[in-house]
Amino acid sequence: MKTWLDSWPVFRQLTGADPLGRGVAARSKATENLVSHTADADRVVQSVCPYCAVGCGQRVFVKDEKVVQIEGDPDSPISRGRLCPKGSASKQLVTSSTRVTTVKYRRPYATEWEDLDLDTAMDMIADRVLDARRKGWQVEDKGKRVNRTMGIASLGGATLDNEENYLMKKLYSAMGAIQIENQARI
């Protein structure tokens, strides 16, 4: 039977099985209520580590639409639940305080960034693509038909998804841009 006295450690120490007061008797309220911060996650999502190419499985714990923990996926036959220091740090990649989450714009010759609305930025970029495409257009080069623009180049990182790479190559090819490169060359 629990009494108010039970919340007093010295009482527990004197009356319980822990006369030295180093175990049961010393347990605090916070200790009794302790749960891991993944225990009450809303969902666990299976993902893949974004660093090297080993492709370790990750489990992403989400609570209140925030990532609260990322750890290895024990189901993965590649990684068997383990992660390296980078994979273990990948929650910080998502929650980093220095992450930039709004559009920044730098005018020609300007010395500072400005803020820009996402839709406006998209529209401005589209205009510039069409302009650069036109300026660099070649119907022929060295007497051969090429139908391309030399005005636009692109360099992708190798953390792009296959679907992203595919849309990029498809769109660039359709606009005639050929100087399309990737970290895979490096």
Next chain:
Amino acid sequence: MTTVSSASPAFTGRDPDNRLYGPLPDVQAESGYADDHPARVGFFTDTSVCIGCKACEVACKEWNSLPMDDSHGVRDKIGLSGMSYDNTGMLSANTWRHVAFIEQSRAVDLPMPTHRRPGDDRQDTGLPADPITNGQADSLVTAQTSVLNAEALSEYDPQTGQSGADKQIRWLMSSDVCKHCTHAGCLDVCPTGALFRTEFGTVVVQGDICNGCGYCVPACPYGVIDQRKDDGRVFKCTLCYDRLTDGLMPACATACPTESIQFGNLDELQARADARLETLKGQGVETARLYGRDENDGVGGAGAFFLLLDEPEVYGLPPDPVVTTRDLPSMWRAAAAGAALIVGAVASAFVGRRR
């Protein structure tokens, strides 16, 4: 129904079994947990397969939301330590897993035209200052020379015997952690009950109780537990007590890529470690040894123990740690005797006066 237990040694100073020293078959029962408590758990850190990746450090910090710190344990500071690839320096209030890197070398006669490392044109006498020390004595320099441990060199024995003439250097890596001692000095001296032994046999600080008195800090024979200066309270590895209550492995052991950090029931880990040691000895790794495995050692055996490839000092571990409260019972007895003597003397003085 509550009954007062037999007189507490905390009050009497009488502890015929010396519960503060020597082997203890059941640390949890000793701390008042009922017979159906879970098995004692711990870490077996096998440094012979550690690749020094530091996943344990990061996984620990991520799970426990610890601040970053430098090699001196200074919070929110970073800096190159110069101690090989180790830049977090030591276990501290902010670093609960720490990977040590030890670079060792010895002079060997190469089957090359030269008997020295190529380019080493030093004469036997009057050599210029070694670039590592370069006549300086700051902490960085001391740290670097200390890992090139002379005793280790004399005992140098490549990990795998058959590596040929080339293996003139070796790079030891070891992930250190709180030992969760059978007899934990920090726990024994804690006056507030902030430190306690869990049902898993581990030793944990309760942040809601700790008042920052700091008695535990010098009580740890390994220098593990540490005070966070801005906060005042002490912090150390909890063996992920919150994860254990949830049926999960500690974060470091979960991440460790090569199973250098193994988590499990202590008796199983001990058996595994004994077998591993035998294997390594069989492969000719004569310098391999277990550290913290022996329950007759100064802390009654550790809950987190290690397989090392060299002397403990090489890794920055004390060679023969002894729980600082070992002599507490006899000290209590001496103190009680002294007190009795004083009381007697004072009483006799009164008696004398009365006389």
Next chain:
Amino acid sequence: MAECHPVGFQWVSEAKARGAKIVHIDPRFTRTSAIADLHVPLRVGSDIAFLGGLIKYVLDNDLWFKEYVLAYTNAAALVNEDFVDAEDLDGLFSGYDPETRHYDEATWQYEPQEEPHSGSDDPAKAAEQKQSEQDPAVRSADRAQAAGSGGPPIPAKPRRDETLQDPRTVFQILTRHYARYTPEMVAEVCGIEPEVFEQVARWVTANSGRDRTTAWVYSVGWTQHSVGAQYIRTASILQTLLGNIGRPGGGIMALRGHASIQGSTDVPTLFNLLPGYLPMPHANQHQTLDEYVADAAGKAGFWGNKRAYTVSLLKAWWGDAAQPVNDFCFDYVPKINGDHSSYRSVADMIEGKVHGYFLVGENPAVGHPNSRMNRFGLANLDWLVVRDLQMIESATFWKQAPEIETGELAPETIGSEVFFMPAASHVEKEGTFTQTQRMLQWRHKAIEPPQDARSDLWFYFHLGRILRQKLAHSTDPRDRPLLDLTWDYPTHGPSMEPSAGAVLQEINGFGPDGKPLSTYMQMKDDGSTSGGTWIYCGVYADGVNQAARRKPQREQGPVALEWGWAWPMNRRLLYNRASADPSGRPWSERKKYVWWDDEAGKWTGVDVPDFEAQKRPDYVPPDGAKAQDAIAGTDPFIMQGDGKAWLFAPSGLVDGPLPTHYEPAESPVQNAFYKQQSNPALEQIQGPWNRGNPPRSEIYPFAVTTYRLTEHHTAGAMSRTLPYLAELQPEFFVEVSPELARLRGLTHGEFATLVSARTAIEAKVLVTERIRPIRLRDGTVVHQIGLPYHWAYAGISTGDSANDLLGVVLDPNTHIQESKAATCDIQPGPRPRGPALLEFVESYRRRAGVESGKVGVNGRAPVEDSTGAQETGS
């Protein structure tokens, strides 16, 4: 591997625990060396000498796997009598043109069986095709990769001598070519003890054969050399001789460095490739679809179906607009006609030829060698779009680049308009990564990206949508490819995120019934099927996202076929038919993997057979057979034009049919083999911002190599910005030996300055015996310097960039730079600041006899010094 792929290393640890010997061959003593049975500290840039030595050891000691080599390789093929080996021409193979620095492959070809037989329906066309491949413009545009994974066309079946005695057999040529690669020569060139070499040779050969296999694992330590492709070729020759290809525990495994760098090659954002290793059409060769697929007509193997793959791709892109009458819109695909790779484009940017640039999760201002040159490129654009998670150096160069301090750049002179577009992280979007073993794994989305952050899928889908809107009323024919594009992906959510699943289905392809294809064998060349990437066909087999399969490893066997999906056709080990002998029986019980089940009449095993399931081992192709039908039942290498593994490459490599040792472009050492110092075909980019250190220069006397650390990731945007990683390796440092430290007076923990013809950088000194100098036979000592390359000025952990020190010299096959071997000087103390830095570097160049590296405004040619700010950036 322990250093850069720690979790993958668990399998090495496990193998070691089971008795495998682990040998680590690396100039640098790393975390891998610490655990290995043997570390071989060879000199940077000497790998071909080492591997060539192993080849000679195998041949001399008769340790090659005879049945395997005779049946599965081109060892018995006879080579053209005009072929002259580099051994006989002091480092040049026959066919070299010193004017163009290109080879003509004509003399490297097989001797034909009878009269030249192209296998093509149109021999004239195939011959013309062959001819046009020797066109320098075509060759510089990457014929090597243009041949795709199928290998280049074989114009004729070779004459063979099964006794291998004819001096013109590949086997005899190989034997002669490596005759000088003795243990002593290896010791001399690589700077290792002959005993160490022989130990490796004994272990490798003792662990190869019927019962045992040896695996080789490499990373960019091999590719980032001016002879990078040839490094891997050397390993291929060795592994083929030992019978270690296509067998469990064998192979040559590329450990790639980024989450989907394999995917970025398969579904390439690369100038010379279309999806699935189809080449980009070349203006000089491929004006029509017929011309484009002509080379396939003569090919055996699965590349013989190139037309079906190409038409399916065109149907995926242009849908109903792609019809037989208009060549399936083949003309919509822009044509290449030279090297349009990244570094070339950057040089063009500096000259103002490129107007707009997209950087999508890439940080060339730090991560690319000669980062300085890259920053000059960025400073001369009209506009730049940077998509990333953090404010990376490639987005802030206009106000924070090191060249601002030296006065070479200033915000006021830089006209580049910069858009920083925040990106979604890996948990904020769904899609597939392809990891290093060709396995696609689907990531489920965990949360929505914050604020304006969007996936790259979102960005490109909506950019395309807006472009099409803006051009909707255009009548210009050049806009047709955009307007006819299939671009109607379903979207969801308030941000209108396009469906990655729908894109993956398009990549997989659809049959005439509108259902997802299950195998690329179903692809047709008549336009009835579509499919964006033929090698990925099957990832949506049965309408199921196979890449999302996650059957726990405990519930399946070690090959784990039900976790993710690997191309092609979920085969986990390529060319695995070679794990059985010619008659289809496993080479040994211990190494049993895929074998012929005669009763069932099909190939079976623990993996999906990488072979037509019902093709009998005794199948002999009839005359005139094509594509896969021309592959015999004993030819495991089904993507090769002749089904064989090539010990000698009659075509496909632009710098020689056999790997041979050249020194890196920047080397302190003279080539011990030939007068020819470095790769005669290596590719250079000229400019004041890319000066080279002369070979064997006393001014730049030390060898330097760059590398990664476990704690950081490439250019650092994903690691220097994270506290828990930054604290682990908090500062840029340089690793030197005690001997070099003594020689130059460097102090542990203090700064040192490293100088090349590009610039000078400073780093904290870490003196360590893990770095070893090399003593050559003549007594010279070669000092080596190690530099991790993760740092720059942004983030929590900062420092100078190692890549600033490096120049750009390229492997002509791959256009990959030689960033693993260069030279420099090192001096104690921090580097000069401001304009003094420029004079310091220039004084080195003067002393070394290198042309001036001074640049004008924004890094342009100095003659343009007088042009005003108004003219820059256009």
